[in-house]
Amino acid sequence: MDLDVLFLSRLQFALTIGFHFLFPPISIGLAWLIVFLEWIGWKRRNEDYVRAGKFFGKILGLTFVVGVATGIVMVFQFGTNWAEYSKFVGDIFGAPLAAEGVFAFFLESAFLGLFLFGRDKVSKGVHWFSALMVAFGSTISAFWIIVANSWQQTPAGYVVRGGRAELTDFWAAVFNPSTLDRFFHTFIACLIAGAFLMSGISAYLVMKKKSEEVSQKTLKVSLIFGLVVSIMALFPTGHHHAIQVAKTQPEKFAAMEGLIQGQIKAPITIFGIPTENPPALNYDIRISGLLSLMAFGDINAFVPGIEDLQKAGKPTPPYVITFLSFHTMVGLGSFFIVLTAVGVFLLYREKVYETMWYLKLLLWSIPLPLLACQLGWITAEVGRQPWIVYGLLKTRDAFSTNVTGGEILFSIIIFSLIYMFLGAAYIYLLARKVKHGPEMLQTIEV
Amino acid sequence: MDLNTIWFLLISFLLTGYAILDGFDLGVGVLHLFARDNRERRVHMNSIGPVWDGNEVWLLTAGGAMFAAFPVVYATVFSGLYLAMMLILFAMIFRAVSLEFRSQVENPWWRKFWDWSFGIGSLIPAILFGAAIGNILRGLPIDADGSLTVSFLALLNPYALLIGILSLTMFVMHGAAFLAIKTEGDLQKRMVRWINRAWMAFVALYLIATIATYFVAPFLFEGILVNPLFWILFPLLLGAIIYIPIATRAGKFFSAFLGSAVTIALMISLMGISLFPRMVPSSIDLGYSLTIYNASSSQRTLTVMLIIVLIGMPIVIGYTAWIYKIFMGKVVLTEDSY
Numbered sequence: 047m048d049l050d051v052l053f054l055s056r057l058q059f060a061l062t063i064g065f066h067f068l069f070p071p072i073s074i075g076l077a078w079l080i081v082f083l084e085w086i087g088w089k090r091r092n093e094d095y096v097r098a099g100k101f102f103g104k105i106l107g108l109t110f111v112v113g114v115a116t117g118i119v120m121v122f123q124f125g126t127n128w129a130e131y132s133k134f135v136g137d138i139f140g141a142p143l144a145a146e147g148v149f150a151f152f153l154e155s156a157f158l159g160l161f162l163f164g165r166d167k168v169s170k171g172v173h174w175f176s177a178l179m180v181a182f183g184s185t186i187s188a189f190w191i192i193v194a195n196s197w198q199q200t201p202a203g204y205v206v207r208g209g210r211a212e213l214t215d216f217w218a219a220v221f222n223p224s225t226l227d228r229f230f231h232t233f234i235a236c237l238i239a240g241a242f243l244m245s246g247i248s249a250y251l252v253m254k255k256k257s258e259e260v261s262q263k264t265l266k267v268s269l270i271f272g273l274v275v276s277i278m279a280l281f282p283t284g285h286h287h288a289i290q291v292a293k294t295q296p297e298k299f300a301a302m303e304g305l306i307q308g309q310i311k312a313p314i315t316i317f318g319i320p321t322e323n324p325p326a327l328n329y330d331i332r333i334s335g336l337l338s339l340m341a342f343g344d345i346n347a348f349v350p351g352i353e354d355l356q357k358a359g360k361p362t363p364p365y366v367i368t369f370l371s372f373h374t375m376v377g378l379g380s381f382f383i384v385l386t387a388v389g390v391f392l393l394y395r396e397k398v399y400e401t402m403w404y405l406k407l408l409l410w411s412i413p414l415p416l417l418a419c420q421l422g423w424i425t426a427e428v429g430r431q432p433w434i435v436y437g438l439l440k441t442r443d444a445f446s447t448n449v450t451g452g453e454i455l456f457s458i459i460i461f462s463l464i465y466m467f468l469g470a471a472y473i474y475l476l477a478r479k480v481k482h483g484p485e486m487l488q489t490i491e492v
Numbered sequence: 493m494d495l496n497t498i499w500f501l502l503i504s505f506l507l508t509g510y511a512i513l514d515g516f517d518l519g520v521g522v523l524h525l526f527a528r529d530n531r532e533r534r535v536h537m538n539s540i541g542p543v544w545d546g547n548e549v550w551l552l553t554a555g556g557a558m559f560a561a562f563p564v565v566y567a568t569v570f571s572g573l574y575l576a577m578m579l580i581l582f583a584m585i586f587r588a589v590s591l592e593f594r595s596q597v598e599n600p601w602w603r604k605f606w607d608w609s610f611g612i613g614s615l616i617p618a619i620l621f622g623a624a625i626g627n628i629l630r631g632l633p634i635d636a637d638g639s640l641t642v643s644f645l646a647l648l649n650p651y652a653l654l655i656g657i658l659s660l661t662m663f664v665m666h667g668a669a670f671l672a673i674k675t676e677g678d679l680q681k682r683m684v685r686w687i688n689r690a691w692m693a694f695v696a697l698y699l700i701a702t703i704a705t706y707f708v709a710p711f712l713f714e715g716i717l718v719n720p721l722f723w724i725l726f727p728l729l730l731g732a733i734i735y736i737p738i739a740t741r742a743g744k745f746f747s748a749f750l751g752s753a754v755t756i757a758l759m760i761s762l763m764g765i766s767l768f769p770r771m772v773p774s775s776i777d778l779g780y781s782l783t784i785y786n787a788s789s790s791q792r793t794l795t796v797m798l799i800i801v802l803i804g805m806p807i808v809i810g811y812t813a814w815i816y817k818i819f820m821g822k823v824v825l826t827e828d829s830y
Binding site: 119129158212214216475 | 542545548549551552555556557558559560561562563564566568569570571575577578581584585586588589591592596639640641789792793796797804805811815818819826827
């Protein structure tokens with residue numbers, strides 16, 4: 047049997063990064079919400095908020111550990127499976143990974159230990175500070191990872207010399223044309239994931255009439271927060287990210303938007319069924335001119351389509367996957383705004399705690415932001431193909447040539463088994479914690 | 493001193509930090525296999541509970557720094573030792589989650605499973621890190637093009653296994669010293685016995701390994717013998733090793749722990765000096781070796797990275813020390829414990 051090493055390397059990377067990326071968004075989002083809960087608990091001496099902080103702190107601990115365990119793999123996988131890539135980009139790509147360790151990962155890990163185990167050992171202020179450092183550290187961590195990935199999307203501050211990309215300007219590489227737009231959008235997406243986890247769990251506890259003095263408060267906090275960040279995912283962060291893609295990666299943009307032929311007054315696609323080879327869009331519903339207007343601020347701006355780019359000799363990404371993942375993500379994002387807006391409306395009418403269908407809907411919506419995160423990531427990564435570093439290095443030239451297909455197949459099988467098991471254990475333990483509900487405080491010391 | 497040399501020192505420093513800090517975590521994990529009851533197991537896990545995660549970051553940062561400063565070593569070695577790397581990663585995944593998962597369900601089978609996963613998940617890296625170093629010391633088959641292909645079985649040669657068992661005894665000794673600080677009574681007495689047992693095995697294996705190295709990779713001695721300044725490391729190492737059982741006998745477990753930490757640091761220093769300026773010697777021809785010059789990033793990247801590390805690491809060391817101070821003292825099991 048002849049195994050395709052390139053395909054297997056890609057499969058393993060997609061599998062391991064996809065599974066890993068389920069956990070950091072929850073950790074980041076939850077950490078910032080906990081910072082808020084613990085702040086109220088500390089400053090207003092409110093026992094309910096302290097209990098809430100403790101309860102969600104334990105869920106954060108559980109989530110964080112799975113994130114760490116699966117994250118170790120990522121640090122080494124560029125070397126094990128993408129050796130040619132690592133040699134080509136090491137001069138630039140390694141620095142943000144190392145910076146992540148030095149500036150972020152130490153911070154969040156060290157202070158998570160203090161947050162989870164040190165409640166009785168330090169003052170309330172220091173304990174709150176430890177929660178803040180966990181949130182801050184995990185956010186900085188996301189920043190450096192996105193710096194590294196954004197450099198793959200829109201490389202800058204380098205020169206290709208002696209068969210590798212060499213750094214010429216550190217800050218230009220760090221703040222390359224896509225870094226900030228991608229960071230803000232991803233960060234907001236993480237906050238949505240945290241908010242939805244909290245509102246879903248709170249909704250369950252409210253339905254079961256468990257610790258309502260705590261769960262009603264966390265439901266309220268997470269719904270309001272969820273509405274704000276859901277809107278921010280669309281505007282300004284999503285909007286600006288799309289503008290940036292239109293300007294810097296037209297191939298990805300055309301595939302995302304399902305634009306086959308370039309045109310002025312380019313339309314936005316609301317719905318459509320895409321087919322590959324040749325790329326086409328059927329049963330489409332479009333709003334003419336809106337894409338030109340939104341991407342370039344001018345209804346008469348020309349937006350190049352897939353065919354124009356191909357004719358110009360530019361390789362274009364797999365179109366169906368890019369289009370579908372992008373549009374599903376946008377659909378989910380719109381749903382998040384509606385869902386949380388309904389919740390805030392029900393809160394205002396003081397009905398939310400009795401509206402069973404809505405609480406149930408919140409519970410079942412917990413995984414949706416994670417799905418949206420995955421789809422956004424797929425859009426970004428598949429939309430960049432066939433490049434691994436846009437315009438510089440192709441994915442097919444980047445994998446480790448000294449690793450055999452059999453070895454990778456073996457590791458894929460083991461990773462799949464371990465991750466399925468971990469995923470099941472995580473959900474099982476999460477459900478147990480939720481059913482148990484927030485603990486009573488042993489000693490009143492708020 | 494040029495930037496490449498500084499980076500060789502910094503990577504050695506990060507690996508030393510990892511070996512000392514996560515080293516005792518690994519040792520505790522291996523000793524966990526010999527714990528007698530649930531309370532002891534909880535004491536083991538909670539002794540490292542608040543700090544293990546931060547300790548592991550030393551490895552991740554060393555990996556990231558290796559990628560940034562010496563990308564060719566990072567790419568060549570990790571892809572060349574593919575299956576061994578995967579085995580370490582699988583083990584470390586289990587080790588990390590078992591700490592968090594074990595305490596959450598009271599079912600004895602659940603706990604037994606995660607106890608084994610914690611123990612074996614620590615045992616495998618404790619041996620394989622040593623075996624990897626053994627393989628690097630004796631040289632890997634790097635060819636003229638700088639590419640490396642080596643089968644997993646070839647990595648399990650006697651010399652590498654010897655270094656693997658040596659590192660295991662070292663981490664067990666180090667972990668037992670740590671647990672002796674953190675425990676009392678019967679468990680502490682048993683840890684004292686573990687320190688002594690592991691110490692004897694460590695000393696014996698270290699002597700054998702030194703002799704074996706002379707035959708397997710004689711070029712390693714050149715670097716050390718050339719400069720009399722380095723000779724001072726030998727009496728220091730000897731002193732640190734001898735001090736461990738003396739301090740243990742006197743009941744000064746923290747001093748014994750420091751003794752084993754210094755031992756680890758000196759062993760890595762000696763290893764670094766013997767390799768320098770090579771990072772991975774080639775067993776085909778020493779001329780094909782990966783060195784701090786032919787495997788490094790550009791001078792600009794090394795400069796930028798140096799600034800990052802010089803700003804970041806003092807802060808890291810500061811708050812890490814502060815958090816260790818907060819959790820000083822014997823393990824007390826509370827409702828927040830694992």
